[in-house]
Amino acid sequence: MVDNNEGVTRELGVTALLTVENLSIGFGGDAPVVEDVSFSVKAGKTLALVGESGSGKTLSCRSALRILPAAAQMRSGSIVLRDREGGHPVDLMDISERRMQDIRGNRVSMIFQEPMRSLSPLHRIGNQVSEALKLHRDYNAAERKNRVLAMFERVGFVDPKRVYESYPFELSGGMRQRAMIAMAMVGRPDVLIADEPTTALDVTTQAQVLGLIKDLQAEYGMAVVLVTHDLGVVANMADDVVVMNRGRVMESGPAELILGDPQHPYTKDLMAAAPEIPATPADRPDEADRDYILEMRDVNKTYVLKGSAPWKPKTVVQAVRGVDFGVERGKTLAVVGESGSGKTTCARMALGAERADAGASILFRETAGSEPVNLQDLDGDARLKFQRKAQMVFQDPYSTLNPRMRVKDALCEPMEIHGIGSPSERIDRAVEILKWVGLNENMLTRYPHAFSGGQRQRLSIARALMLNPILLVCDEPTSALDVSVQEQVLQLLEDIRDRLNLSYLFISHDLAVVARIADEVAVMRSGLVVEQGPPEQLFYNPKHPYTKALIAAQPEPDIDRPIDLKIVAQGAGEPSSWPEEFRFVGADAPPLTETDPGHKVRFHV
Template sequence: MTVLLSVRDLSIGFGDGDSVVKDVSFDVEAGQTLALVGESGSGKTISCRAVLRILPRAAQIRKGTITFGTGQDQLDLATLGERRMRDIRGNRISMIFQEPMRSLSPLHKIGNQVSEVLWLHRGASESEARKEVLKQFERVGFPDPARAYDSYPFEMSGGMRQRAMIAMAMVAKPDLLIADEPTTALDVTTQAQVLGLIKDLQQETGMALILVTHDLGVVANMAEQVVVMHKGRVMEAGPAELILSEPAHPYTQQLFDAAPEIPDKDAVGIPMPNEDLILEMKGVSKTYTMRSGRGWKADKLIHACRGIDLKLARGKTLAVVGESGSGKTTAARIALGAELPDPGGEVLFRATSQDDPIRVHQMTRTERTLFQRKAQMVFQDPYSSLSPRMRIQDAMTEPLEIHGIGTPAEQREKAAEMLKRVGLNADMLKRYPHAFSGGQRQRLSIARAMMLDPTLIICDEPTSALDVSVQEQILTLLEDLQDSLNLSYFFISHDLAVVARIADEVAVMRQGLVVEQAPPETLFYNPRHPYTKALIAAQPEPDINRPIDLKLVALGAGSPDSWDDAFRFTDSVIPSLVEMEPGHKVRCHV
């Protein structure tokens, strides 16, 4: 094969500081997929940005060569003039960025943003560009390409925005595509479909691919060559099959050990005991009305949750799993009292085993104050949930000030104690959130939730955007806190491998309904519902011999109309949740 991109002895630094990327070398052959693997801060993304020369202003390439092209067409991108680099970017080398919402302009329609590539690099007219873009939208899986063309980014789901980014990168048919964590925050079913799409497009066009990721399961499904990076250096490099089967470097082995896996054993779990319930949801539904905005059109009803019955035992973890839009977070907000359920539904909370249940949506002021102290939430994005203008000390002590607990000195002492409990130092209290890594910010969010000594914590995707090693640390922390303080967790996730690690009971949701419910061992050993099977099949494993079964994923993650008659449902005909074996419920027609 012919080498398309060759990076040799690349070093990058900021200002007068030490180099953050040191002597990095790798080659990418035409038509080949190279995976750059490592944690956040390992130098993966900045090395790729150096290829396109889109580094931050303070950064400089201190040494090294970046050669792109074949035969007489070779160019040194590190020294190429800016005018010629503009011809390379988006044309011969394209990049898919990690967060599509930040990469797409919120003020311009999706179609115009994708068409811009053809206007700039191909001189295409508006009608020619639209025709080509609509064709590309169809190939990347938009159900209605014309509607997508005229939509703004905020009108699309995360998976659809990521497909738009792929279309933008692919529309000019580049020689090299750089995909920077293209599936990190996506549901596993959407992730599997996006990875399959990239692979299909790669085979059609023969382009080379650099895949930046920390997920070894994604690597096993996509890559031929692997480069493992840590603290700006290459730790290990070679064929994917060899590195995934026999990792030689301790750091690579550490990444393998940290990766969560779905259990593969013939075991049937015991249903979670229901004697001492801390939280109970009975017949909870939530319907929103979406106004049409046009007088002749009827308003549309959105069923976010339908007939949810869930029980959480004290000191246990109930995991609610499903894709974006399945109703997980709405159910959690109703459980916290932040949303009112439709008439007929109720949420019961018992602060201690001896207390009478409180009806969460009919609380007195005194009961609400008690409930807010005993039920706290850890959010998906810790950076958004911590004020950038408040020092950590102020953010930590704020709940105590609101509830009038302790003197300022006692509040600071409690904050320092909580930081130590989550593995951070008390001298960090004077810092601002931007001074911490993603994993540290998530620890801070957990510490803040613990300030009022709660008994119930709702965790909304607390590990979805974290590296596998940091994810492992957060899960271990949550387990330790649960064991020592007898905490109860309402744990929201789309990752079944994480759920298998932490949950005592799992409820799988799709389109506002619980479609299957069981202890994790039962669920993974004997899944009955097609959507549960799709979630399990979509979980990438770090084993090159066990690729994702895209057909099974597409079947279960598709429309309920495509399911077998026993599981099919519509807005008007919904089957009941039937107990198939002790503790194992499946929504099906009996």
């Protein structure tokens, strides 16, 4: 372990609200998965536990609430909780379960990583949040509701009463995460544990949630333990950092020292893998004639939703409006935007999985100069033939692969569906593709659960390559991965693209990833492309307030470059609140106009 400031650590051990010392956790007779871990955090300060999946961060934090898996053994160590007045310390490992129930959600609260899994789908949000007050405070029902509504307003809900009566599935990901924060904060705890609180969120929502946590911390003076693998989040939030790998502490100390001058090789590797928008644009060759493998022209997509009751009117949702862009052969078009912007709908239409509204043209050219095929006009047989040439890499490697199928069956299935090759030829193809993605043929007999997240994503890419496609649609292929694994997968995608002359339609909300891989970028908001152009123009001379918000919201692993929440708030707000030249209400959007060669912006001319 490298300790960048031993004196600070000793001081924290005396004055901290939460102190973990020499913690070891194991399962069965195996070696400990968390070994000799120590950290502590003061009131009003934030400690970040940093490391990849499997490093022991979450287990270490859950031990403070004693909510470990049933098979886990807390083999040694102490977890001491003090109050803000310096009262009698409590060792959380020695007290009874009854006393522990008084502490959970009261003095120590936790924000979990995935709010949809943490919230009950059967109970309204207001009832779930008020449960902490019911258990730990002597308030009547009316007082509980008033306090919850006040907290909902504090965490940024525009209509707290509607949220109080809503079920989790009726809220967006960002709203559910705000509800989780309200649940953790309504009892005003001494210590807040935030376990990857922004991993599943768009960058603009992430920036607003991080700002919210900092504001509430300053208001209530609580200590925060932040579990994350994102060093950009650490730079914006943390006072102190503990870097973990394989259950052990690699390095610890003040954030400015850990991020500014890391000593341990593992920390240096994490810093090197952290994605950033480059400080200067990359040079790209001029393109006189563009060879598009896929073109989407005047594409709209409208959904008609049933009313909540038979007598309620139907709702019309315009998911995509007037999209015009193309994917060049052998290059990458990235489509960027928040959840609900229409990115994935565009991807599904590009694969023929969704049919666009009448009047749209989605043109596919198998070879340069060949006659284009309009995907809107394909019958069943023609669509099946097209899908051999266009495949998709999905966002979540855990749900992409059938858990009941061995790897060889999962890889060979596409060839079986299309009637390609004999069984032995399919196995040979699977072995070849596994080598392409950096995996061994001895993995063919295993099931998906035997692989890490990065390996599963490699398997997903291998499955997409089995039919020898020429177009890959990648839907957030790295968003669920740790930064070091994300770097490996991006490198793999680049190598495969260059080796096979593949074309990519790359869906993402992470501009640092997009800056790395894209040849052209389209920024979408509420179904519209608001800005489009090559990265060297779009990232270094952004025009639209929403593009500026996406760039400003990108957390960087540099303490001297914090997120500018004012720019984020303006660009991520409603179109009616944008500056006058970009402002519009409803469907009355201004045209997408070329401001520089290849650079288009949606504004009033």
